[in-house]
Amino acid sequence: xxxxxxxxxxxxxxxxxxxxxxxxxxxxxxxxxxxxxxxxxxxxxxxxxxxxxxxxxxxxxxxxxxxxxxxxxxxxxxxxxxxxxxxxxxxxxxxxxxxxxxxxxxxxxxxxxxxxxxxxxxxxxxxxxxxxxxxxxxxxxxxxxxxxxxxxxxxxxxxxxxxxxxxxxxxxxxxxxxxxxxxxxxxxxxxxxxxxxxxxxxxxxxxxxxxxxxxxxxxxxxxxxxxxxxxxxxxxxxxxxxxxxxxxxxxxxxxxxxxxxxxxxxxxxxxxxxx
Amino acid sequence: xxxxxxxxxxxxxxxxxxxxxxxxxxxxxxxxxxxxxxxxxxxxxxxxxxxxxxxxxxxxxxxxxxxxxxxxxxxxxxxxxxxxxxxxxxxxxxxxxxxxxxxxxxxxxxxxxxxxxxxxxxxxxxxxxxxxxxxxxxxxxxxxxxxxxxxxxxxxxxxxxxxxxxxxxxxxxxxxxxxxxxxxxxxxxxxxxxxxxxxxxxxxxxxxxxxxxxxxxxxxxxxxxxxxxxxxxxxxxxxxxxxxxxxxxxxxxxxxxxxxxxxxxxxxxxxxxxxxxxxxxxxxxxxxxxxxxxxxxxxxxxxxxxxxxxxxxxxxxxxxxxxxxxxxxxxxxxxxxxxxxxxxxxxxxxxxxxxxxxxxxxxxxxxxxxxxxxxxxxxxxxxxxxxxxxxxxxxxxxxxxxxxxxxxxxxxxxxxxxxxxxxxxxxxxxxxxxxxxxxxx
Numbered sequence: 038x039x040x041x042x043x044x045x046x047x048x049x050x051x052x053x054x055x056x057x058x059x060x061x062x063x064x065x066x067x068x069x070x071x072x073x074x075x076x077x078x079x080x081x082x083x084x085x086x087x088x089x090x091x092x093x094x095x096x097x098x099x100x101x102x103x104x105x106x107x108x109x110x111x112x113x114x115x116x117x118x119x120x121x122x123x124x125x126x127x128x129x130x131x132x133x134x135x136x137x138x139x140x141x142x143x144x145x146x147x148x149x150x151x152x153x154x155x156x157x158x159x160x161x162x163x164x165x166x167x168x169x170x171x172x173x174x175x176x177x178x179x180x181x182x183x184x185x186x187x188x189x190x191x192x193x194x195x196x197x198x199x200x201x202x203x204x205x206x207x208x209x210x211x212x213x214x215x216x217x218x219x220x221x222x223x224x225x226x227x228x229x230x231x232x233x234x235x236x237x238x239x240x241x242x243x244x245x246x247x248x249x250x251x252x253x254x255x256x257x258x259x260x261x262x263x264x265x266x267x268x269x270x271x272x273x274x275x276x277x278x279x280x281x282x283x284x285x286x287x288x289x290x291x292x293x294x295x296x297x298x299x300x301x302x303x304x305x306x307x308x309x310x311x312x
Numbered sequence: 313x314x315x316x317x318x319x320x321x322x323x324x325x326x327x328x329x330x331x332x333x334x335x336x337x338x339x340x341x342x343x344x345x346x347x348x349x350x351x352x353x354x355x356x357x358x359x360x361x362x363x364x365x366x367x368x369x370x371x372x373x374x375x376x377x378x379x380x381x382x383x384x385x386x387x388x389x390x391x392x393x394x395x396x397x398x399x400x401x402x403x404x405x406x407x408x409x410x411x412x413x414x415x416x417x418x419x420x421x422x423x424x425x426x427x428x429x430x431x432x433x434x435x436x437x438x439x440x441x442x443x444x445x446x447x448x449x450x451x452x453x454x455x456x457x458x459x460x461x462x463x464x465x466x467x468x469x470x471x472x473x474x475x476x477x478x479x480x481x482x483x484x485x486x487x488x489x490x491x492x493x494x495x496x497x498x499x500x501x502x503x504x505x506x507x508x509x510x511x512x513x514x515x516x517x518x519x520x521x522x523x524x525x526x527x528x529x530x531x532x533x534x535x536x537x538x539x540x541x542x543x544x545x546x547x548x549x550x551x552x553x554x555x556x557x558x559x560x561x562x563x564x565x566x567x568x569x570x571x572x573x574x575x576x577x578x579x580x581x582x583x584x585x586x587x588x589x590x591x592x593x594x595x596x597x598x599x600x601x602x603x604x605x606x607x608x609x610x611x612x613x614x615x616x617x618x619x620x621x622x623x624x625x626x627x628x629x630x631x632x633x634x635x636x637x638x639x640x641x642x643x644x645x646x647x648x649x650x651x652x653x654x655x656x657x658x659x660x661x662x663x664x665x666x667x668x669x670x671x672x673x674x675x676x677x678x679x680x681x682x683x684x685x686x687x688x689x690x691x692x693x694x695x696x697x698x699x700x701x702x703x704x705x706x707x708x709x710x711x712x713x714x715x716x717x718x719x720x721x722x723x724x725x726x727x728x729x730x731x732x733x734x735x736x737x738x739x740x741x742x743x744x745x746x747x748x749x750x751x752x753x
Contacts, residue, residue: 061468189487190603192615194622199473203490204586277584280607 038082039103039140045075046110046133053126057200065123072126079107095162102307103140105298106133108170116174116210122202123141128177140201164225165259169294171218172266176291179284182207186281202204208280212273215287219266258297265290313354313449314374317408318381318400319366325399327393333389333396335360341439347384348445352377355447357440357454360416361432363422368412370449374404409453409645413638416461418470425470425627427635430461453645460641467637470630473623477616478508480623481590482516485557485618488586489610493517498555500548500569501525501562502534505592505613509559510538523549553577558589560597567599574602583607583703590616650719651711657723658707660732665699 052068055061095101113129116122147222181201188198201207236243269286271279278286320333335343335358344358347367355370366386371377382400386393403411411420418425418435437454440446441492446454474480482492489495495518499510502525510521521540524547527533531542543551551714552558552573562568574587583605591598591612602608673695675679710726713719726732 060469063456069347188608189484192611194484194619198487203487205490273584279584280586282606 038085039079039137039144042075042107043134043141044077045071046130046137047076049075049126050130050134052066053123053130053141056123057127058158060104060161060200062189068126069114069117069124072110072130076107076110076114079103079110083107094176095166099143101162101166102136102298105166105169106137106140108167109133109136110175112167112170112174112214116214120202120206120210122206124178124200125181128181129174132173132177132257155232155235157228157235161225161232164221164228166220168218169298171214171221172262172287172291172294175214175218175287178207178211178214179287179291182211182284183281183288186284206278211283211287212279215266215269215283215290219263219270222259222263222266224258229259255297258293262290262293262297265293313370314370314377315405315408316369316371316381317366317403317411318369318375318378318385319359319364320396320399321364321366321420323420325396325554328524329396329399330363332391333365333385334362335388340436341443343388344440344445345443346388347381347551348443350380350384352380352382355450356445357437357450359433359436361429361724363751364415364420366407368450368453370447376466378402390624397639400679403563404567406642406646409456410638412453412457413460413641413645414635416457417464417634417638418461419464419638420748423475423624424631425465425472425518426475427465427471427610430458433461434458436529440579452648456645460638463641464634468630468633470627470634473619473626475620475627477505477613477620478512480616480619481509481559481611484609484611484619485588486516486649488588489556491517492557494519495556496554497521497540497557497559498548498551499523499534499538499540500558500560500597501564501593502530503561503592506561507534507537509590509592510534510540513557514538514540516603518557519622522555524548524551532689542670549573549577553579556585556587558587559592560589561592562597564593565598568597569602570599571601571714573605574605574608577589650713650716651715653719654710654713655724657732658710660731661706662703664698664730664732666696669695669699 043231049068049071052064052071056065056068086100095104109129110133113125117126182204184206185196185201185204187205188194188201202210265286269278269283269290272286273283320330322330340358340360343360344356347353347356347358347369352371352373353369354372357368359366359368367381369377369381381419382393382397385391385396387697412433414420416430418427418429418582421429433454435448437450441451442575464631474483485492485495492513495513497510497513497518497520499521502523510523514521521535521538523531523535523538523540524545525534525542526545528542528544534540535542536717548568552569558569560569569589574583584607586607588611589598589604589608589610591610594613596612598610598612600610603610616724673692680691683691706726710722
């Protein structure tokens with residue numbers, strides 16, 4: 038079922054690339070339209086899965102990734118429509134397409150562990166997925182900032198320079214994405230801690246719940262992520278770490294998020310693996 | 313009706329002659345009015361910019377129009393024809409239309425793709441239009457040329473990239489700061505390029521422009537020109553601390569801004585907002601070590617010059633695509649014009665049919681008199697519709713004929729078959745079809 042949105046995302050990705058290279062307004066509009074269709078198809082898929090399991094489908098890694106991709110494309114579309122800046126699509130869509138392949142190849146089965154049946158759990162996961170989507174945007178914006186910064190600093194005003202947005206735009210968008218992400222990350226982590234405390238009472242024997250501690254890699258990485266972005270926020274305010282440093286931090290932060298999200302999720306962690 | 317063009321441009325005439333043939337100094341409006349009194353100039357538009365003086369005329373008799381236009385130029389500018397005849401270019405019909413399209417597209421400009429010329433052509437037409445000198449043919453041609461200019465600009469990159477140092481500097485500032493509103497500008501030393509750059513920045517809505525110079529009078533003069541504020545030379549460090557964009561153009565032999573200056577200006581704190589320095593002076597005013605500060609972007613005059621050259625070469629790469637659009641539009645225009653060639657015959661045919669219809673209704677009037685008024689009106693309506701439907705297909709076919717020769721043959725045949733004399737009704741025919749105006753606006 039996840040294949041249909043993937044196809045649209047892939048075609049939209051090609052359109053964004055063509056638009057980036059040739060800068061034809063018509064191609065740009067087509068790219069946005071294709072992305073929108075992809076998002077609608079994806080919304081339908083997630084809606085169907087929600088009806089099937091009676092809650093938003095993210096209690097297994099593949100479905101969580103699918104939901105994450107959906108949130109990311111939505112956030113990107115919001116960014117594009119509010120700034121009228123399409124150049125970022127060519128960087129965002131490869132991430133979207135790459136991640137969406139995972140749920141297509143490995144649909145996964147929604148788990149029905151009763152311990153997860155709590156509103157707190159859903160707030161926890163939804164907040165974190167949205168935070169990660171924001172960080173993905175911020176990371177890409179940061180990388181783009183560094184590219185554009187290098188071009189202007191080195192007086193190399195060529196292909197990329199003409200196509201990428203201004204430094205100021207990238208910096209402001211990056212700041213907003215980090216701020217929104219940090220807010221949701223904080224909410225997600227706090228709610229997660231509260232939920233884990235409740236779950237310990239309800240299901241003290243569950244090995245997952247027992248593994249919920251700071252020495253668990255996934256939880257450790259979540260706190261590390263929170264620390265990095267908190268530092269990014271404080272440094273920007275008090276130490277003038279905007280521009281290139283902020284861009285670096287958001288790229289590093291997103292690398293940690295990806296690491297936490299993909300390999301750790303599948304292979305390392307002992308908590309967060311409900312069946 | 314024929315289109316006739318006569319003029320000089322930077323391609324055909326030296327600047328001295330172009331100055332002598334310039335219309336704008338005495339007002340294009342007067343020139344176009346004076347021209348319209350000439351009998352062969354049924355419609356006329358005068359385009360006069362610093363690089364060209366061109367006269368467009370719609371005339372029944374191009375040969376006579378040529379002689380009259382040469383005489384007009386000679387009299388209006390009080391110049392012997394021999395002085396400008398060798399530099400004059402003359403174009404007729406499609407060639408004249410094609411020329412106007414190329415001019416509007418910026419393809420005939422000294423700096424290819426420059427945007428001002430389209431505005432100048434629009435203004436020239438507007439002037440002629442207000443004085444009732446431009447009629448339906450020139451109206452169509454000029455409005456078409458505006459659309460061509462717009463199409464070339466949106467579909468090709470011919471107008472992209474700054475092609476002067478001052479514009480390149482402003483374009484760079486926009487890639488750093490995005491919107492320039494509220495940005496603080498510091499100009500150190502006055503010169504031509506720094507004045508131009510400051511003016512461009514002003515038109516982009518920058519916050520305040522502070523000017524300082526070793527000779528305070530110079531700073532004050534520039535401040536007046538760009539609506540800025542002149543400050544004494546000693547206050548430069550303070551102005552530097554709050555500036556986002558700095559333009560330097562002093563005659564100093566040694567750098568006047570160094571890394572230490574900037575670092576002490578920001579009070580030893582890290583710069584969180586970018587500083588864009590444009591060093592136009594030779595020898596340079598700004599030491600190159602300032603770029604070691606992360607948020608400082610330094611461009612000197614050579615850097616900007618190479619940006620300009622790159623942009624120029626990128627523009628010329630777009631020329632062939634732009635020419636293709638012009639050729640394409642010229643073809644469309646020609647086919648439109650051919651369809652117009654059939655108009656007199658079409659109008660005459662309609663008039664003839666309608667006359668027959670009215671005559672028959674008249675003849676039957678006494679028989680129809682017994683009908684109630686609504687029924688009479690219905691009869692009138694039905695007969696009118698029948699005539700319209702009968703004529704619909706032949707009219708469309710006639711307008712869509714592929715070339716002029718076929719069209720002449722067909723219109724001849726129709727004229728003869730129906731005993732039409734469209735030429736006599738030509739004046740009415742022109743009036744019957746309302747001139748299409750402002751389709752681009």
